[in-house]
Amino acid sequence: MKKNAIFLLILLVSIFALATTLSTRINVESNNKVVEIVLSYTEFQDMANQSEETLSWWFKKFSGLGIEYVDLQEENLESLLMQNKQLEVLMGWELLQQGNWKETYSSEVATYVDGGQINEFDVFVTTRTQEVFDFIAKGLTERYDTEHFEILSHQAPFAIVMKGTIEDALYQQNLYLIDADRKASLQRHKPYSSKLMQVGLGFDVEKINTIKESGLKVLPRPYTYKAWMSETYLETVFEEFETYAMKPSVFIFSGGEVLGYPVADDLVTRYMIANDIKAGLIETSVQRSHLDQDGIDLMVRSLDYNAVRIFSVWPYIQERFKYYNYEGAEEIENTLYRAVTERNIRLIYFKPIKHDKYNIRYDQFIYLTDYSEYEKMFERFETRIGQHGMTLGRSSTMDSIRVRIAKQTLMGWGIVAASILLLGYLLKLNKKMKYGLLAIGLLLVPAAFVVRPMLADKVMALWAAMAFPSLAMVYFCNRCFHYVYKEEKTNKLHQQILYAVRDLIIVSAISFLGGLFVAAILSHIEYLLEMDIFRGVKIGQVVPIIAYVAIYASYFGYKRKNKKDQEPFLRYKDIKNFLFEDIKIIYVVSVVLFLGVGYIYLARTGHETGVQASTMELIFRNILEENLLARPRNKEFLIGFPALMVGIYFAKNKIKLLAFLSGLVAVIGQTSIVNTFSHLRTPVYLSVARTFYALVIGIVIGTIYILLFEIGIKFLKYVKERKIFQ
Incomplete structure (x- = not known):
């Protein structure tokens, strides 16, 4: 003890700095106790279609379980097709290969194609329904510059071209041909689809009303392809938030980048600060860090860390019904419980439970439509997180905690002192060597914290x-x-x-x-x-x-x-x-x-x-x-x-x-x-x-x-x- 008195004294001072730092962190963590649950509109719609009840009925039931929001994504060509809307979408090359396109479509389309203005990467959209055309045309006109699209026909059959490039194209992977000897032959592929299929066209008013009439709130999720992003798009989206009274508490960003990236993300940041909207960090499926979305880290820092970690119920978790010998959804409940108690998750993006494959070849599942199972799961979940002082509601955030360099230095000195004590048991260090190493450590630690x-x-x-x-x-x-x-x-x-x-x-x-x-x-x-x-x-x-x-x-x-x-x-x-x-x-x-x-x-x-x-x-x-x-x-x-x-x-x-x-x-x-x-x-x-x-x-x-x-x-x-x- 006497020989190592200086080292022990440094260690004690270091422990004091450690205690004050941890006290601040514990205080910040103790104020972060509210968990938010958001339902997936798309998957609940699929579940309702498999059940005997309407989607509105399901939303009303879940509104009594402490759930406040349902997410609603902007409509796009892809979602309209999934909803069986009466429209046809072709890649430019598919239109050109049709032998009867001149007879099938309007004269405006024929003139456009004959003039060589369409290319294989364009997306050609046609419909005979006025309602569908009006929705698409309005969405494009209000949101995007006219250089990105052209309305060819304002009368049935209506026609629109969304102008694409090779950067927008999507190809199928791992497709190849083989001959009789099973030797592979390279095949050149045409674009299978386009990123323009996911360009945001606006929110469906009928869906908004369905959510609101059930007693829940809309959590809008605007999304557009970054090559088409502009301030005009953002201004239109923010106006719709006001018009339909659906300001989000959290932005759950879709796609590979944050809203507004790369040309107007600062405009989005200012809007979020003015309306106290948090940034959502979506945890990866391996429960480590968050999805890599362009601009997300910079945005969170600009918001002074007004952000919330999000747990998405990934497909493999949805399928954990009657898992590990449980009788119901207990393992899914365990997963949600671990997320909020152990990983600072404060928003759960919940999708309905799946069970019993009905098409093993395509790995398709039937949704669980027994409401009592969901009720039991959420009641147990709320009780369990209550033991940690947590409640359901609008997600809380953590204060922006930072460790001062002075405290980091003091703690670093303690680690140096402990390391020299350890080294003394391995090598025969005399007093001069011990204090020489200590002096070097005391100098290098603060220098390191200042430089990097x-x-x-x-x-x-x-x-x-x-x-x-x-x-x-x-x-x-x-x-x-x-x-x-x-x-x-x-x-x-x-x-x-x-x-x-x-x-x-x-x-x-x-x-x-x-x-x-x-x-x-x-x-x-x-x-x-x-x-x-x-x-x-x-x-x-x-x-x-x-x-x-x-x-x-x-x-x-x-x-x-x-x-x-x-x-x-x-x-x-x-x-x-x-x-x-x-x-x-x-x-x-x-x-x-x-x-x-x-x-x-x-x-x-x-x-x-x-x-x-x-x-x-x-x-x-x-x-x-x-x-x-x-x-x-x-x-x-x-x-x-x-x-x-x-x-x-x-x-x-x-x-x-x-x-x-x-x-x-x-x-x-x-x-x-x-x-x-x-x-x-x-x-x-x-x-x-x-x-x-x-x-x-x-x-x-x-x-x-x-x-x-x-x-x-x-x-x-x-x-x-x-x-x-x-």
């Missing part, structure tokens, strides 16, 4: 994620060394268990501190909204394992003599003895097994992993989730924490090899603590609760493991003494 703040905070967080679990394992090795060489063996099992519990708590507290450093340094609002993410999670889990092996060797050495009296640090002779060791088959087998387990461990980490948990494990997780405020991590309370207790038990019984192997497993639990806090979108209180539950349950399971080992050891001694199997 958004990189420096990630580096410091990763540093903390590696340093503190490693430092925690220093304490574990220190205790094991003490129990093996400095302390008499005790035969009292309850004392061994108490020592194991105490040491587990202390070791976990050190790792827990590392997790808090990560959570505090990366408290910027962009991390909470997952506009930016903490990278290096796998590195943060591998390095402490390697460090543990080195730390253990610094205490116990490798075939070292006179171990009792030597102070801990890694010696050249230990490394030499290890490198020149005779390789035995058992060593190779052990390494292969270790690498296999290590691969599974790392592959299970993250969101895009190809190694998934088993069905039984997922059911077990759901049971924990339904009965606790936060689900503890299996690898902590089932593996890592009990392994550390067992390691202490083996050290108490002077069994060094098993103590070392137990420590190798125990590192998993310690890195997992930090990893819990590395999920920055998860509120801090939930990460704390998750770690606490894991520690309590881990102590119980660790005690059981020790009792089982004790019984096993006594049984082996009994067999050996009586020579039963000889």
